[in-house]
Amino acid sequence: MVTSLNEDNESVTVEWIENGDTKGKEIDLESIFSLNPDLVPDEEIEPSPETPPPPASSAKVNKIVKNRRTVASIKNDPPS
Numbered sequence: 001m002v003t004s005l006n007e008d009n010e011s012v013t014v015e016w017i018e019n020g021d022t023k024g025k026e027i028d029l030e031s032i033f034s035l036n037p038d039l040v041p042d043e044e045i046e047p048s049p050e051t052p053p054p055p056a057s058s059a060k061v062n063k064i065v066k067n068r069r070t071v072a073s074i075k076n077d078p079p080s
Helices: 029-035 057-063
Strands: 002-006 012-018 021-028
Touching: 012 029, 021 029
Parallel strands: none
Antiparallel strands: 002 012, 012 021
16 A cells, blocks of 8 residues: 655655565655556646645545556356
């Protein structure tokens, strides 16, 4: 799970549970985008002067694009 977005060094902090222990890691966005090119933004959006400042960093975590999952149904034909 992504726990924070670090804009100053363009990275995210992630945490997960492994064998009952909480573990964490900081990953730079460049690595994430190179491994997941479908997550790369089309273009970097610069805030305009009329745009109000973004909310606190804890709210920014929700702006990260989540992985999409495609589910395909399997057609089972009855035996002849």
